[in-house]
Amino acid sequence: xxxxxxxxxxxxxxxxxxxxxxxxxxxxxxxxxxxxxxxxxxxxxxxxxxxxxxxxxxxxxxxxxxxxxxxxxxxxxxxxxxxxxxxxxxxxxxxxxxxxxxxxxxxxxxxxxxxxxxxxxxxxxxxxxxxxxxxxxxxxxxxxxxxxxxxxxxxxxxxxxxxxxxxxxxxxxxxxxxxxxxxxxxxxxxxxxxxxxxxxxxxxxxxxxxxxxxxxxxxxxxxxxxxxxxxxxxxxxxxxxxxxxxxxxxxxxxxxxxxxxxxxxxxxxxxxxxxxxxxxxxxxxxxxxxxxxxxxxxxxxxxxxxxxxxxxxxxxxxxxxxxxxxxxxxxxxxxxxxxxxxxxxxxxxxxxxx
Numbered sequence: 001x002x003x004x005x006x007x008x009x010x011x012x013x014x015x016x017x018x019x020x021x022x023x024x025x026x027x028x029x030x031x032x033x034x035x036x037x038x039x040x041x042x043x044x045x046x047x048x049x050x051x052x053x054x055x056x057x058x059x060x061x062x063x064x065x066x067x068x069x070x071x072x073x074x075x076x077x078x079x080x081x082x083x084x085x086x087x088x089x090x091x092x093x094x095x096x097x098x099x100x101x102x103x104x105x106x107x108x109x110x111x112x113x114x115x116x117x118x119x120x121x122x123x124x125x126x127x128x129x130x131x132x133x134x135x136x137x138x139x140x141x142x143x144x145x146x147x148x149x150x151x152x153x154x155x156x157x158x159x160x161x162x163x164x165x166x167x168x169x170x171x172x173x174x175x176x177x178x179x180x181x182x183x184x185x186x187x188x189x190x191x192x193x194x195x196x197x198x199x200x201x202x203x204x205x206x207x208x209x210x211x212x213x214x215x216x217x218x219x220x221x222x223x224x225x226x227x228x229x230x231x232x233x234x235x236x237x238x239x240x241x242x243x244x245x246x247x248x249x250x251x252x253x254x255x256x257x258x259x260x261x262x263x264x265x266x267x268x269x270x271x272x273x274x275x276x277x278x279x280x281x282x283x284x285x286x287x288x289x290x291x292x293x294x295x296x297x298x299x300x301x302x303x304x305x306x307x308x309x310x311x312x313x314x315x316x317x318x319x320x321x322x323x324x325x326x327x328x329x330x331x332x333x334x335x336x337x338x339x340x341x342x343x344x345x346x347x348x349x350x351x352x353x354x
Contacts, residue, residue, distance in 0.1 A: 008072040008107070010171075011100060013234055015069055015078075018297060019304065023229040025222050029256035030275055032347035033284040036340050038329035048322045049332045054269060054292050055156050055191065055215060057121040060090030061318050062286060062333060064218075065310075066273045066294035067125045067158060067195070070111040071100030081303040083114040085310035089318070092292070094123035094158060098148045099130055102140065108151055115153040123193070124154035128161045129173040131182035137173070145186050157190050158218065159183055162197040164253060165227035168246040170235055180212055187213030196220030198227050198274060200255025206264040216269040218294060221257030223275025225297055228253060258288055258343065259350035265289045279320025286333055287341045 017023060050061045065082050069075040079095060086093040093114060101108045114122060126148050130140045149157055161179075166172035186192050193216040194201070194209045200221035201209070209217060232247025255263065257274035264270045272285035273294030282293040295317070302309040330336040343351060 008100070011069065011071045011096070012074065014230055015074070015300065017230050017233045018225055018300065021229075021233050023225050023233070025224070025226055025252050025275065027223070027252075027346070028275060029223045029258050029347045030277075030281045030284055032344045033258050033288065034342040034344065035283060035287060035324060035328050036342070037327055041326055041329040043326065043329055043331045045322065045326045047331060048325050050318060050321055050325070052292065052333050054092060054121060055193075057092070057155060059092055059120055059292070061321065062282065062290075062292040063091040063314065063317065064123075064271055064273070064292050064294040065091060065093045065299045066296040067094030067096050067123060067160070068296050068300055069096040070098065071096065071107050072110065076110045076113055078300070078303045079111065080113050081307040081310055082299060083117040083119055084307035085314055086119045087117040088311050089314040090120055091314060092121035092123065093119045094294075095125055095152050097125050097127050097160065098151060099127060101151060102126070102144050102148060112151050121156070122152055122154045123156050123158045124148040124152050125158045125160060125195075128159050128179045128183065129163065129166055129176070131159070131186070132175055132178045134173040134175050139182075142186060142189055145190055149190070155191070156215070157186070157192050158195045159186065159192055160195045160197050160220075162227065164199045164250060165197060165231060168228050168231040168235070168243055168250060170231075170238060170240050170243050180208060183209070183214065184212040187215075191215050193218055193271070195273070196260075198222065198225060199253060200257065200260035200274070201264050202255060202260075203263040206266050210266045210268055214268070216271065216291075217264045217266075218271040218273050219257060219260035219264050221260040221272075221274035222252065222254030223257045224273070226251050256347050256350055258284065258347050261285060261288045261290050262351050279317040279322070280324050282317065282321045283324035283328075283336060284341065286336045287339050289337065
């Protein structure tokens with residue numbers, strides 16, 4: 001099979017597996033975070049303000065439609081629906097890894113369609129493993145990163161760190177030496193946000209990334225879609241027993257998202273992605289110190305239906321966020337960031353480590 005066809009097939013399989021199979025972590029760590037109820041909120045619901053600024057761009061709510069897809073035919077419609085909704089509701093949007101389009105320019109329009117809509121903040125996306133030479137492959141640098149940003153009209157570049165996925169993926173890239181230096185070189189010339197993809201970011205790594213010059217961190221923690229689980233299903237389908245076993249063994253590997261949010265607080269904006277499924281989870285993330293929360297699977301499920309379905313889901317999430325703020329007496333996101341919360345086990349154990 002031609003390499004382009006293999007790339008398209010892999011990306012289509014990822015979406016199909018996420019929508020059809022059980023691929024989430026076993027524990028919902030957001031349920032370990034409890035906001036404190038205020039019987040007399042002393043705030044009118046209609047006056048609650050959920051708007052914010054993220055990387056200098058005004059958002060109507062602290063929500064990022066997390067990076068998901070692109071690089072195959074059906075992804076075009078998904079990204080159109082996501083972009084239409086992000087523009088209408090006024091939230092941020094990321095696209096999936098643009099490696100496919102950088103290697104095969106004929107796939108560009110599956111990503112570039114998001115430029116057609118007035119999304120307030122767009123993220124481009126390339127992988128950290130592709131910033132260093134892999135076996136039989138070259139590496140991406142400034143030119144490719146700049147092209148990725150132009151392709152989607154992005155204000156910010158995500159560099160995603162997905163070595164858990166790579167090591168269990170049948171065709172994964174497993175060379176990691178030099179990635180931090182490569183990120184640092186990009187960050188000298190471009191606005192870079194470092195993003196994990198399901199395994200979280202530790203305190204020490206957050207400090208290293210800040211030192212490298214990134215402008216923000218998306219923790220991409222444990223709790224939502226496990227790409228180890230996704231690759232487990234792919235390996236099982238392809239009869240690759242070793243990779244199937246690895247996928248199963250590392251299904252629940254990583255730092256829980258709420259704990260990673262607390263660990264990653266170094267003075268940079270933090271995006272809480274990983275298992276966020278409601279506006280209450282968004283509120284929990286803000287209370288723990290995140291600047292915004294990223295949602296993936298709920299948006300993907302809605303985008304497979306229509307842009308209107310995505311808008312409806314986003315509006316429900318905003319109402320849940322406002323309700324959580326009302327019941328904790330918070331008139332704005334600054335109030336919510338200063339509110340108290342209780343964190344129970346097992347997430348609290350992780351926070352002691354951080």
